[in-house]
Amino acid sequence: MPKPPFLFAKTPFPALFLLLILSLPFQVISQNLNDERSILLDVKQQLGNPPSLQSWNSSSSPCDWPEITCIDNTVTEISLCNKTITKTIPARICDLKNLIVLDVSYNYIPGKFPDILNCSKLEHLLLMQNFFVGPIPAGIDRLSRLRYLDLTANNFSGDIPAAIGRLRELFYLFLVQNEFNGTWPTEIGNLANLEHLAMAYNDKFLPSALPKEFGALKKLKYLWMTEANLIGEIPESFNNLSSLEFLDLSDNKLEGTIPEGMLTLKNLTILYLYCNRLSGRVPSSIEALNLKAIDLSDNHLTGPIPAGFVKLQNLTCLNLFWNQLSGEIPANISLIPTLETFKVYSNQLSGVLPPAFGLHSELKVFEVFENKLSGELPQHLCARGALLGVVASNNNLSGEVPKSLGNCRSLLTIQLSNNRFSGEIPSGIWTSPDMVWVMLDGNSFSGTPPSKLASNLSRVDISHNKFHGPIPAEISCWMNIGVLNASNNMLSGKIPVELTSLWNISVLLLDGNQLSGELPSEIISWKSLNNLNLSRNKLSGPIPKALGSLPNLNYLDLSENQFSGQIPPELGHLKLIILSSNQLSGMVPIKFQHEAYEDRFLNNPKLCANVPTLNLPRCDAKPVNSDKLSTKYLVMILIFALSGFLTVVFVTLSMVQVYHRKNHNQDHTTWELTPYHKLDLDENSILSSLTENNLIGCGGSGKVYRIANNRSGELLAVKMICNNRKLDQKLQKQFETEVEILKTIRHTNIVKLLCCISNETTSLLVCEYMENQSLDGWLHGKKQRTSSMTSSVHNFVLDWPTRLQIAIGAAKGLCHMHEYCSAPIIHQDVKSSNILLDAEFNAKIADFGLAKMLFDQGEPNTMSGIAGSYGYIAPEYAYTTKVNKKIDVYSFGVVLLELVTGREPNNGDEHMCLAEWALDQFRERKTIEDVVDEEIKEQCDRAQVSTLFKLGIRCTDKLPSNRPTMKEVSEILQQCSPQEGHGRKKKDHEVAPPLQNDTYPTTYK
Incomplete structure (x- = not known):
């Protein structure tokens, strides 16, 4: 009996058929991956084959590419974050039928919203930090599965389409920092699954009230609408946001009560x-x-601080400052176990401070x-050893400073100015x-000035107190002091020569004391000094000529002393000089003989001038005695002869010394040259050019020479640091830091390091030479401007x-x-003197000796000491030693104010720096x-200014979190210039529109 065909053992058909069936999925998967690889390679080509995508090739599976994620062997995620992409996203990307996540953040992608509405399965779309322009497409709801949408920091404009309200799966919507200029769509209130909503920094929106429809977002946990041009009251419907965890409506114009x-x-x-206009009382129903x-x-909040705050047993930060709150501070607030930050300044609070x-x-x-607080400071402020700052100035507080603060090792600042404190300061402070x-100024503190100070201490103000005795010789240890104000005390004795060793000091005020004797001749070391006031003392002797050689000194007040002799003409470059009520004689230098100095030399009976505006006797010519004239000529001849002889001796000795030094160096010193760019000169050519004739600068960090490359004619700058100088270890560390950083940077706006030369005693930095020197010199006239520095165009x-x-x-x-x-770099000493200008006035950042590289941003980065220059130092230096980018932002903000106002950083007004002065002008609506x-008022662009x-x-906001990033600053500045046509915040073919008014922002604290 024949067997059925399927039972024939000799035929291979069943096994082959089974094998074929099993292999079909793998063939389909393989073909699918090949197709997706082809799509991705096509996308790469349309993106301009960026080098960052070099791993995308035809010989490997796309699932192995680092930017691609696959699930079940199909591409589901593309992450092109920070890949330096400059081309538009091609629509071809939507041929990946299973694409769920598309991330192209932090690139330079131009053009309109990408053509990706056909990516039907897309759930996550991240486009932040690019150059996108134009509106969000009205058909965005075609991406019906979209759950996560982030368009932050682009140039999207127009209305936010109502279609966004139809993305029912959306749980995350970030539209921060764009150019939207419509109104907030109420349809967002339909997004029942929305948990995170951020629309901050969209101040071009039409002034709009908060949509009451947002109160229907029952799942909303996060709402951020800072600086969104909000007006009106906070809707009562917001009381229904039962899931809300984070609410930030700051920097708007909201009114009414909370x-x-x-x-x-x-x-x-x-x-x-x-930073709104909220009024009324703080709600007392705190649950x-x-x-x-x-x-x-x-805000404009009134009434008392609610005692109900004590219920908030998890509260770490309570900020109620800049309001009109009154009454006493509830004692039970001091009982909150988690409280870390308590700021209630600039109110009308009264009574005593809670002692707990x-x-x-x-x-x-x-x-x-x-405020109007009275009584004593609480005794236990630092009981837990965590206190960073006590700021209680301008109250009616009295008594002594608690001794416990003297044992507080965590303190960064103590500010008790203008109270009624008395007694001695605990030495530990x-x-x-x-x-x-x-x-501590404006109190009745007594005692003698301290002989020891903390190494980081940069600003001390003990003025208007009862400190007495001499200035201690140990003051030479106060090496980081930038500002010292001891005015109006009872200090006596001579000014010690040790005071001149404070090389970092920029403001020294000792007026209104009982100091006597002559000024020390070593004041030449005050290279950073800007303001010196020694008036109303008993100082005598001649005015040192060396004061005129201090490169940064602008303000000098020596009035009401007993100085004698002539006024040194070297003081002619000073902007403000007051020498009245002394015993000076002779003619006032020609540079001071104009009406700006009419009251600066009064009460010096032996002074004279040839202009009536100084209110001094005229320097009348007297008959010349011929015998005296002959004697005078004879003396001059003898002086010239002796000078010539001494010159010959000096030159001979110098040549011998140079010869021996050269031989010694050849025998015992080996110079090591490390190039960082191609050079056509060697170390001998550089070293032989370091002569006095080529010296162009000398400061606290060393000498700077200008040398010429004889082969190319190129000018170079050489910075020299000698290790046998005082503070050699500190300077050498700064030198090594500068080399380490500059050798890694290549940017047209950062000074180029060409090479480094060093031996056992000397280190040299060789950089490109900047023909127009520093911005500081141009703005403030501290450097001699010669015809070689500029052209007649700039006059x-x-x-x-x-x-600009x-x-x-x-x-x-x-x-x-x-x-x-690769590792972010914090400069820490941004200032106009560290911004150098080439022949075309292009700016380059220089002097990286204090800079810090943030190798691991996950770990805290701390400063070993105070960095920066007075007037540019961010206020948070008083509270933290952590390095962050916002320190540079603050300093650069000061530079911007210098460029606009022409004022110096510590010259806003008599008692405030430039940043404080500018804030005052804004508050007064100037x-x-x-x-x-004044130099540019007639020809500047008003909108740009x-x-x-x-x-x-x-940028100089007191709160670092309120300052923009340098990336944001750069983008805003590029809007101002027609030449910067491809900057963010501007279409490629457009010039940024002028501002419509001069109202200042209301976002700054």
Whole structure:
């Protein structure tokens, strides 16, 4: 009987058929991957074959490419974050049928919203930090599965389409920092699954009220709408946001009262409503027991601080400053066990400070200044050893400083100015290891000046007190002091020569004391000194000529002393000089004989002048005695003869010394040259050019020479540091830091390091030479401007287009350091003297001796000491030793204010620096004409000047979190210039529109 065909054992058909069936999925998968690889390679080509995608090739599986994620052997995720892409995203990318995630953040992608609406399965779309322009497409709801959309920091404009409200799966929507100029779509209130909503920094939106429809977002946990041009009241419907954890509506123009239900939201942990126009009382019904931070500062809130805050047992930060709060501070607030930051300054609070502050929590920041508080400071502020700062100035506080503060090793600042404190200062305050600022002026403190100070201490103000005795010789150890104000005390004795060793000091005020004797001749070492006031003392002797050689000195007041002799003509470069009420004689130097000095030389009976405006006797010519004239000529001949003889002797000795030194160096010293760029000269050519004739600068960090490359004619700058100098280890460390950083940077707005030359005693940096030297010299006239520095086009004055060009270039350099170096670099000493200008006035950042590279941003980076220059130092130096990018932003903001106003960084007004002065002008609603530099007022672009002034104020905000990043600063500046056509915030073919008005922003604290 024949067998059925399928039972025939000899045929292979069943096994082959089974094998074929099993292999079909693998063939399909393989073909699918081949197709997707082909699509991705096509996408790569349309993106311009960026080098960052070199791993994309035809010989490997796309699932092995680092930018690609696959699930079940199909491409589901593309991550092109920070790949330096400059081309538009091709629509071909949507041929990947299973694409779920597309991330092209932090690139330079131009053009309109990418053509990706056919990516039907897309759930995550990240486009932040690019150059996208134009509107969000009205058909965006075609991406019906979209759950995560982030368009932050682009140039999208127009209305936010209502279609966004139809993306029902959306749980994350970030539209931060764009150019939207419509109104907030109420349809967003339809997004029932939305948990995170951020639309901050969209100040071009039409003034709009908060949509009450947002109150329907029951799942919303995060709402961020800082600086979004919001007006009107906070809707009562917001009391229904039961899931809300984070609410930030700061920097708007919201009015009315804070809804009573706002502080009853059970899940709320962060509440920021600062910098609005909210009025009325703070709600007393406080049930949001999870609150960790409350910031209601800079509003118009009145009434008392609610005692109900004591219920917030998780509260770490309470900011109520800049309001009109009154009454006493509730004692039970000091019992909150988690409280770290307490800021209630600039109110009308009265009564005594609760004595338990610091006893029950790790209090870190305690700021109560500018109120009507009385009584003593709490004794236990530093009981937990965490206190960083006590700021209680401008109250009616009295008594002695608690001795416990003298044992507080964590303190960074103590500011008790303008109270009624008395007694001696606990010695530990002066030596607290991290102390930065001590401000005790305007009290009745007594005792003698401290002989020891903390190494980081940079600012001391003990003026208007009762300190007595001599200035201690140990003052030479106060090496980081930048500002010392001891005016109006009872200090006596001579000014010690040790005081002249404070090489970093920029402001020295000793007026109104009982100091006597002559000024030490060693004052030549005060290279950083800007302001010197020794008036109303008993000082005598001649005025040292060396004062005229101090490169940064602008203000000198020696009035009401007993100085004698003639006024040194070397003082002619000073902007402000007051020498009245002394015993000076002779003719006032010609440079001072004009009306600006009419009251600066009064009450010097033996002084004379040839102009009536000085109100001094005229220097009448007297008959010449022929015998005296002959004697005079004879003396002159003898002097010349003796000078010639001494010159010959000196030159001979010098040649012998040079010969021996040269032989010694050849025998015992080996120079090592390390090139960082191609050079056509050797170390001998450089070393032989380091002569006095080529010396162009000399400061605290060494000498600078200008030398010429005889082969190419190129000019080079050589910075020399000698290790046998005082502070050699510190200078050598700065030198090594500068080399380490500059050798890794290649950017057109950062000075180029060509090579390094060193031996056992000397180190040399060889850099490109900057023909127009520093911005500081041009703005403030501290350097001699010769015809070799400039052309007649600029007529010795920086015109406005050039200033704008400099600002843009410097910002680009700093932005590159912060954002695009493999390890971010913090300069720490940004100032106009460290911005150098080439022949075309292009700006380059220089002097990286204090810079720091952030190799691991996950770990804290601390400063070993105070870095920077007075007037440019960010206020947070008083509270933290951590390095962050916002320190550079603050300093650059000061530079912007210098460019606009022409003022110096510590010359805002009599008692404030430039940043403080500018903030005052903004608060007083001064016009641009009131603040702009007189030299450019007639020819500057008013809109551009307004933008830079406002940006300078924003960069110098007291709160680092309120300052923009250098990337944002650079983008804003590039909007101002028609030449910067491809900057962010501007279409490629457009010039940024002028500002419509001169109202200043209301976002700065």
